[in-house]
Amino acid sequence: MTTVHTLRIDGADVAASDGQSILAVATENGIDIPTMCHLDGLSDTASCRLCLVEVAGSNKLTPACTTLVTEGMDITTTSEQLTEYRRTITEMLFLERNHICAICVANNHCELQDLAEKLQIDHFELPVINPSVGIDASHPLFAIDHNRCIMCQRCVRVCAEIEGAFTWGVMGSGIAERVVTDMGTPWGESPTCTSCGKCVQVCPTGALFENGRSIAEGSKAQRPFLPFLKRLGEGLEQT
Amino acid sequence: MSESSATTSARPRRRVVNLPAHVGPTRASAYVCEAVSCLSMQSHDVLLGLGERVAAAGLTDVEVKRVGCLGLCAAGPLVQIPETGELFAHVVPDNLGGIVEALAAAVPGGERVPEAPFFSRQLRIVTENSGRIDPESLEDYVASGGYQALRTVLSTMTPAEVRDEIARSGLRGRGGAGYPTGLKWNTVAKAIGSPKYVICNADEGDPGAFMDRSVLESDPYRVLEGMAIAAYAVGASIGYVYCRAEYPLAVSRLHKAIQAAGRSNYLGASMLDTEFSFEVDIRQGAGAFVCGEETALIASLEGGRGTPRTRPPYPAVAGLWHQPTLINNVETFANVAPIIRKGGSWFAGLGTATSKGTKVFALAGRVVNTGLIEVPMGTTLREIVFDIGGGIVDGRAFKAVQTGGPSGGCIPSEFLDMGVDYESLIGVGSFMGSGGMIVMDETSCMVDVARYFMDFCREESCGKCVPCRVGTTQLFMLLERITTGEATMDDLAQMERLGHMVQRTSLCGLGQGAPNPIFSTLRYFRDEYVAHIVDRVCPAGVCSIEPAPVST
Numbered sequence: 001m002t003t004v005h006t007l008r009i010d011g012a013d014v015a016a017s018d019g020q021s022i023l024a025v026a027t028e029n030g031i032d033i034p035t036m037c038h039l040d041g042l043s044d045t046a047s048c049r050l051c052l053v054e055v056a057g058s059n060k061l062t063p064a065c066t067t068l069v070t071e072g073m074d075i076t077t078t079s080e081q082l083t084e085y086r087r088t089i090t091e092m093l094f095l096e097r098n099h100i101c102a103i104c105v106a107n108n109h110c111e112l113q114d115l116a117e118k119l120q121i122d123h124f125e126l127p128v129i130n131p132s133v134g135i136d137a138s139h140p141l142f143a144i145d146h147n148r149c150i151m152c153q154r155c156v157r158v159c160a161e162i163e164g165a166f167t168w169g170v171m172g173s174g175i176a177e178r179v180v181t182d183m184g185t186p187w188g189e190s191p192t193c194t195s196c197g198k199c200v201q202v203c204p205t206g207a208l209f210e211n212g213r214s215i216a217e218g219s220k221a222q223r224p225f226l227p228f229l230k231r232l233g234e235g236l237e238q239t
Numbered sequence: 240m241s242e243s244s245a246t247t248s249a250r251p252r253r254r255v256v257n258l259p260a261h262v263g264p265t266r267a268s269a270y271v272c273e274a275v276s277c278l279s280m281q282s283h284d285v286l287l288g289l290g291e292r293v294a295a296a297g298l299t300d301v302e303v304k305r306v307g308c309l310g311l312c313a314a315g316p317l318v319q320i321p322e323t324g325e326l327f328a329h330v331v332p333d334n335l336g337g338i339v340e341a342l343a344a345a346v347p348g349g350e351r352v353p354e355a356p357f358f359s360r361q362l363r364i365v366t367e368n369s370g371r372i373d374p375e376s377l378e379d380y381v382a383s384g385g386y387q388a389l390r391t392v393l394s395t396m397t398p399a400e401v402r403d404e405i406a407r408s409g410l411r412g413r414g415g416a417g418y419p420t421g422l423k424w425n426t427v428a429k430a431i432g433s434p435k436y437v438i439c440n441a442d443e444g445d446p447g448a449f450m451d452r453s454v455l456e457s458d459p460y461r462v463l464e465g466m467a468i469a470a471y472a473v474g475a476s477i478g479y480v481y482c483r484a485e486y487p488l489a490v491s492r493l494h495k496a497i498q499a500a501g502r503s504n505y506l507g508a509s510m511l512d513t514e515f516s517f518e519v520d521i522r523q524g525a526g527a528f529v530c531g532e533e534t535a536l537i538a539s540l541e542g543g544r545g546t547p548r549t550r551p552p553y554p555a556v557a558g559l560w561h562q563p564t565l566i567n568n569v570e571t572f573a574n575v576a577p578i579i580r581k582g583g584s585w586f587a588g589l590g591t592a593t594s595k596g597t598k599v600f601a602l603a604g605r606v607v608n609t610g611l612i613e614v615p616m617g618t619t620l621r622e623i624v625f626d627i628g629g630g631i632v633d634g635r636a637f638k639a640v641q642t643g644g645p646s647g648g649c650i651p652s653e654f655l656d657m658g659v660d661y662e663s664l665i666g667v668g669s670f671m672g673s674g675g676m677i678v679m680d681e682t683s684c685m686v687d688v689a690r691y692f693m694d695f696c697r698e699e700s701c702g703k704c705v706p707c708r709v710g711t712t713q714l715f716m717l718l719e720r721i722t723t724g725e726a727t728m729d730d731l732a733q734m735e736r737l738g739h740m741v742q743r744t745s746l747c748g749l750g751q752g753a754p755n756p757i758f759s760t761l762r763y764f765r766d767e768y769v770a771h772i773v774d775r776v777c778p779a780g781v782c783s784i785e786p787a788p789v790s791t
Binding site: 045046047048049052061063066067084085088089092093095096125126127129151170172173174175176177 | 527544548549697698699700701702703704705706708709710711712713716717720733737740743744745746
């Protein structure tokens, strides 16, 4: 038997099943909470901090993706403060590496670009970091451009949780953190990569891409491998 | 910091020697400090030399003994004659004649040298055995009252009674946040799951802090006893000490202690002939500061990348391998045995209304007596810095004391008469932290201090969440601009905005606490920031700022 909870999101009363996250319930009810690291069908890490929401009675901000609903919760998903934080986080993602939309494979098909548009970001206030990062194009089918990577680690999770290959991992720490294949082996020499391409399909930006095909040609966001029930909402939206 | 250099040189190539066999009653003894700080200054040679000299002088009723930290690290290597209270500082292996003469002349029960304020103003509970027992000798520990508490607990108390006693004592977590220990133990005891784990967090990483290292090096059995009592109280059977690998001496002494305790039935199956079993193992951290955060520590223990995760679920409910897990700091565990021995009410009688007992501080920076001290909660900063610490080096003016490590803050002179406890420190914009206390004088630039700590946080950020990964770097860049005279007042406003955002949105304590050094220095030393930006001058003369271009 599933327990059902009633709670309040942005002033509206909603019903939810026990074990659902705030994010899932909000999405079900047409309330949009920005996310970047979250992808339905993969585990949640609460690392992008975009989905932070306010819960009445707590002075801390709560990540909507990993927080499970409880009876009588009163959640605010948008406020002036939250929007400002989201804008700053998005700005940080742009400034952390080198994102130049005009020359990016993912231009107009990029979740980061969409987010910036949604939050009406038209200029940056913080200093530019401008790091020197590389590209690994050693794989015959795919390539990774670290300049566009936002460290959401969707590739790491899809590789481990869906494909089961555990090719992708994380190396370094802090601002020097990078996603790597097989402990830093060039991707093309990776003995574990099955060349399934799932990592490319889940990548929100132009960091991972298919050689010789632009993202406008539909080489991205084809995600039939994600669990069906989780994908249902997304699929319906696309058709 | 200087600590790391001390640690690397702390592996003396030990000559295996037998100190003269000591038989019969002891008239006098020489306690030679063999904690890392003194060891790095040849205290092992002092120990060997003294043994030879004492034997050569025919003093058969004199014992030469290795002990743990004597506390006054600034004056190492230290040798103490406990019978007379004499303390020899800066001892050189080639010049031991004075000590041998004092040993020959020592009369037990005779006239004692008055204790220096550094020692007399302290109250030692956690460090009661430091500098008094041989840290590698189980016999010494037992002879000084060790394992009495465990024996009492296992033979006469129920787990609930043990938890009540700890709750009654008012003990709070010594790792920094000050969570009530009794409450944590009750939560783990009530959590459903088996096996349960007990973890001792010895991943001490705050710059300038060495309390836990000293406790582990000076009295490792005390920590193991505390862990065993905790395990009994919460129903755990397996324990881990997560100690940073930069503490090789602490690890080796702990390792020896675990083996010796196991052989003597103070650990392992059917401890002390009861049905209770508890195993302890050591896991070494690879140097990441963030692994002191409990969820990151657990991830690292499990063999993964040491990155934190969101709580809830708290480790008390789902910790190591998703089992109920009790995590306490070294100093917290070290407080357990005395509380059981002397009673929770005794402990609750010490300290302030909200913070009970004592706190160990690592006194560092521009203070005369750098070293390890233990004082009751509520002791004023003035007593700590001036009475115990002996004031500022070269008689300069006191400027601030930094507590709480990279999540803490700088406390200016107007709060010198404030009693130190968890709440008072938060009230003035700092944090108890694990107990590092860095004293600064007029030669310290507070903007540079903030820059130093931000550099530390930037370096130690694991990179998992965006606000900490990018925010600490952005804040560091802004601070760099200020310290080089390139910033504007807009940059300052930007830095404050960004600091609040990083504090509110970061995933774990590292990011949430990272802007604290900025906020606390801005709160008390804003004029220094303004001087850097507007006048392009560093008042303390630390930052090198190019003179302002002459406008024409």
